[in-house]
Amino acid sequence: MRHIISILLENQPGALSRVVGLFSQRNYNIESLTVAPTDDQTLSRLTITTIGDDRKIEQITKHLNKLIDVVKLVDLTEGAHIERELMLIKVKATGAQRDEVKRTTDIFRGQIVDVTNTIYTIQLVGTSEKLDSFLAAISGTTVLEVARTGVSGISRGEKVLNV
Amino acid sequence: MKVELLSGGEILIRALHDEGVDIIYGYPGGAVLHIYDALFNQDKIEHILVRHEQAATHAADGYARATGRPGVVLVTSGPGATNAITGIATAFMDSIPMIVISGQVHSSLIGSDGFQETDMIGISRPIVKHSFMVQNPEDIPMIVKKAFYIATTGRPGPVVIDIPKDITDPNKKFKYHYPESVKLRSYSVPSKGHTGQIKKAMEILLAAKRPIIYTGGGVVQGNGSDLLKELARLLNYPVTNTLMGLGAYPATDRQFLGMLGMHGTYEANMAMHCSDVVLGIGVRFDDRVTNNISKFCPGAKILHVDIDPAAISKTVSADVPIVGSITSVLEEMLQLIKQSDARVDTQSLDLWWQQIEGWREKDCLKVTPAGNDVIKPQQVIQCLYEITNGEAYVSSDVGQHQMFAAQYYKFDEPRRWINSGGLGTMGFGFPAAMGVQLAFPDAVSVCVTGEGSFQMNLQELATCMQYRLPVKIVCLNNEALGMVKQWQDMQYGGRYSHSTYAESLPDFVKLAEAYGHVGVRIEKLSELKDKMTEAFALKDRLVFIDVLVDPMEHVYPMAIAGGAMKDMYLSKTERT
Ligand SMILES: Cc1ncc(C[n+]2csc(CCOP(=O)(O)OP(=O)(O)O)c2C)c(N)n1
Numbered sequence: 029m030r031h032i033i034s035i036l037l038e039n040q041p042g043a044l045s046r047v048v049g050l051f052s053q054r055n056y057n058i059e060s061l062t063v064a065p066t067d068d069q070t071l072s073r074l075t076i077t078t079i080g081d082d083r084k085i086e087q088i089t090k091h092l093n094k095l096i097d098v099v100k101l102v103d104l105t106e107g108a109h110i111e112r113e114l115m116l117i118k119v120k121a122t123g124a125q126r127d128e129v130k131r132t133t134d135i136f137r138g139q140i141v142d143v144t145n146t147i148y149t150i151q152l153v154g155t156s157e158k159l160d161s162f163l164a165a166i167s168g169t170t171v172l173e174v175a176r177t178g179v180s181g182i183s184r185g186e187k188v189l190n191v
Numbered sequence: 192m193k194v195e196l197l198s199g200g201e202i203l204i205r206a207l208h209d210e211g212v213d214i215i216y217g218y219p220g221g222a223v224l225h226i227y228d229a230l231f232n233q234d235k236i237e238h239i240l241v242r243h244e245q246a247a248t249h250a251a252d253g254y255a256r257a258t259g260r261p262g263v264v265l266v267t268s269g270p271g272a273t274n275a276i277t278g279i280a281t282a283f284m285d286s287i288p289m290i291v292i293s294g295q296v297h298s299s300l301i302g303s304d305g306f307q308e309t310d311m312i313g314i315s316r317p318i319v320k321h322s323f324m325v326q327n328p329e330d331i332p333m334i335v336k337k338a339f340y341i342a343t344t345g346r347p348g349p350v351v352i353d354i355p356k357d358i359t360d361p362n363k364k365f366k367y368h369y370p371e372s373v374k375l376r377s378y379s380v381p382s383k384g385h386t387g388q389i390k391k392a393m394e395i396l397l398a399a400k401r402p403i404i405y406t407g408g409g410v411v412q413g414n415g416s417d418l419l420k421e422l423a424r425l426l427n428y429p430v431t432n433t434l435m436g437l438g439a440y441p442a443t444d445r446q447f448l449g450m451l452g453m454h455g456t457y458e459a460n461m462a463m464h465c466s467d468v469v470l471g472i473g474v475r476f477d478d479r480v481t482n483n484i485s486k487f488c489p490g491a492k493i494l495h496v497d498i499d500p501a502a503i504s505k506t507v508s509a510d511v512p513i514v515g516s517i518t519s520v521l522e523e524m525l526q527l528i529k530q531s532d533a534r535v536d537t538q539s540l541d542l543w544w545q546q547i548e549g550w551r552e553k554d555c556l557k558v559t560p561a562g563n564d565v566i567k568p569q570q571v572i573q574c575l576y577e578i579t580n581g582e583a584y585v586s587s588d589v590g591q592h593q594m595f596a597a598q599y600y601k602f603d604e605p606r607r608w609i610n611s612g613g614l615g616t617m618g619f620g621f622p623a624a625m626g627v628q629l630a631f632p633d634a635v636s637v638c639v640t641g642e643g644s645f646q647m648n649l650q651e652l653a654t655c656m657q658y659r660l661p662v663k664i665v666c667l668n669n670e671a672l673g674m675v676k677q678w679q680d681m682q683y684g685g686r687y688s689h690s691t692y693a694e695s696l697p698d699f700v701k702l703a704e705a706y707g708h709v710g711v712r713i714e715k716l717s718e719l720k721d722k723m724t725e726a727f728a729l730k731d732r733l734v735f736i737d738v739l740v741d742p743m744e745h746v747y748p749m750a751i752a753g754g755a756m757k758d759m760y761l762s763k764t765e766r767t
């Protein structure tokens with residue numbers, strides 16, 4: 029099963045490499061990874077999506093917790109949560125395709141953020157699944173480039189991840 | 192009051208002293224010369240100059256295992272740091288507290304492939320508990336404090352402190368203050384176990400019909416030996432120790448079934464397999480213990496106590512996991528049992544002991560003499576045990592000799608058996624014995640080694656001469672990489688691919704003498720005891736005792752790969 033693990037990490041040099049290293053060292057896989065500073069200067073927030081059975085996920089979270097630089101973590105998929113990913117996608121938009129792509133983008137509530145005579149650059153935000161569906165929906169179009177941020181997430185309701 | 196100003200190098204040495212460090216094992220080089228100069232100007236900390244950085248780490252490791260205090264290593268950048276890696280990995284696998292201080296090139300050169308630059312933080316990352324790169328001389332005291340705190344608490348382990356050369360510049364001085372305490376928001380040490388879980392475990396334990404207590408290195412490291420004895424005796428349950436846990440429960444005690452696992456005793460492995468409740472304390476259900484996980488202890492409930500949550504249910508699922516320090520959990524268990532109305536099922540227990548005695552009768556460690564005055568390796572360990580009254584510190588290398596030492600030297604005390612169980616590092620034993628001898632100058636420190644392993648760190652004969660360390664080296668010389676050869680006998684039709692070298696072995700007696708030590712060669716069983724006794728009588732000398740042993744001997748019992756714990760070879764011709 030796919031899990032989204034969100035981590036508050038000491039904003040220290042080398043901290044990120046310890047997290048990434050742990051995954052390769054113990055043969056866990058990383059589907060996606062995002063990291064950026066938070067409102068607290070001393071902390072970064074890192075979100076990893078990974079796949080594994082309960083036993084594997086338990087080991088992953090235990091080992092992550094053992095890293096001295098990991099301050100706190102939560103497996104978002106354990107509860108109700110919001111997950112978002114941003115995708116920038118550059119497609120060929122000529123002839124009939126131009127309207128078709130525009131329509132599909134609207135349906136998915138995406139935005140065209142850059143335009144040339146032959147090209148659209150589209151921005152889309154949503155769950156990874158939604159981004160995948162969009163790619164499937166425009167499969168008749170020539171896709172030139174895809175840039176995805178990886179998943180970022182947060183728990184629903186009162187639950188917070190902070191120090 | 193005049194504020195004292197110190198350079199980074201001086202701050203480091205002062206901080207180590209304030210942390211209680213008495214000995215550093217090290218080797219100098221460009222990046223640490225400022226630190227060495229600071230060492231020169233003081234007499235509080237003794238520095239032991241090894242002859243290879245790997246030996247520095249093993250010596251510090253031996254010191255740590257024997258004393259329970261962290262070992263401290265100082266090496267230069269680049270090759271000094273990389274030479275230390277094997278020793279750091281060895282300590283990491285066995286959860287040994289160690290501080291490794293490595294020099295680094297000047298900050299401005301980092302990343303430029305400077306002379307003797309290597310990314311020590313990167314290279315050591317998977318084999319340290321944590322590491323620090325010092326960026327400011329004033330941070331040194333706090334980093335040292337944190338490093339020791341992390342290395343010695345929770346599940347212990349090695350910590351690296353990498354220090355660029357400019358940080359220790361003797362011309363830049365700073366105020367010195369050593370912090371009294373340390374707090375890390377992201378690191379908490381589990382102390383007490385969950386009372387509910389402990390209660391649950393105790394109910395299962397007391398209701399057991401065929402219980403066994405299986406303990407490991409965690410009980411040694413966590414100083415839980417006395418409490419373990421109390422618990423086992425109160426319950427009259429059988430106890431088995433892992434290779435790492437030997438000594439935590441007295442080997443000469445009636446309730447002790449010997450070591451378990453790959454080369455464990457018949458009775459220990461049978462009892463594990465047939466048990467209905469396994470109380471695992473400070474163990475990690477290592478593959479050398481469990482054999483095939485899917486066939487492991489088929490009828491047993493598993494109660495697992497460890498300070499490291501990640502060790503629990505890693506390979507074998509625990510029915511009752513308990514995370515906490517060994518001593519606090521054992522104390523609570525004892526209290527609960529004393530208060531409880533529940534009583535041990537003595538009737539079942541009697542039957543269980545009868546069954547165990549039946550297994551014991553097999554006498555799986557019985558030594559059949561070779562005849563013709565040929566020495567069996569087991570007889571050397573039996574002799575060693577006798578002449579040292581079972582009181583020596585025994586370190587070992589890796590191979591058949593290691594298993595013989597583990598099987599035949601009956602350790603009654605923890606921290607006496609010093610061996611690389613997790614990584615299985617040949618070359619560990621001799622420098623480790625040096626570290627033990629430095630920690631306990633008056634104790635008998637023995638290294639049981641093989642002629643293969645010894646040659647991986649024999650340069651330390653020079654260190655032992657320099658510091659007059661009277662280590663006794665007992666070499667079970669089978670003229671081969673015996674353990675490799677055993678596997679080749681058993682699984683590769685006796686094809687000895689690169690495991691023999693009889694014709695090129697050195698004369699170990701002359702080798703010892705070349706370094707100024709004493710060498711003894713023993714080839715006949717009839718001479719074994721006298722010559723060994725003589726060698727051990729040379730209290731203030733290092734003696735290399737080269738014992739020619741039966742080269743065809745195998746270590747038994749031996750687990751049959753892919754089987755359950757009950758599946759063992761008991762000799763070349765007998766299996767369970
Ligand atoms: C550094 C290292 N290299 C290789 C091995 C693999 N290995 C395990 S035991 C062994 C043979 C050891 O020979 P020796 O020290 O003579 O001991 P014996 O088995 O003969 O008693 C080898 C090569 C190891 N454990 N460590």
Ligand SMILES: [Mg+2]
Pocket residue numbers: 590641642643667668669670671672673
């Ligand atoms: Mg040998």
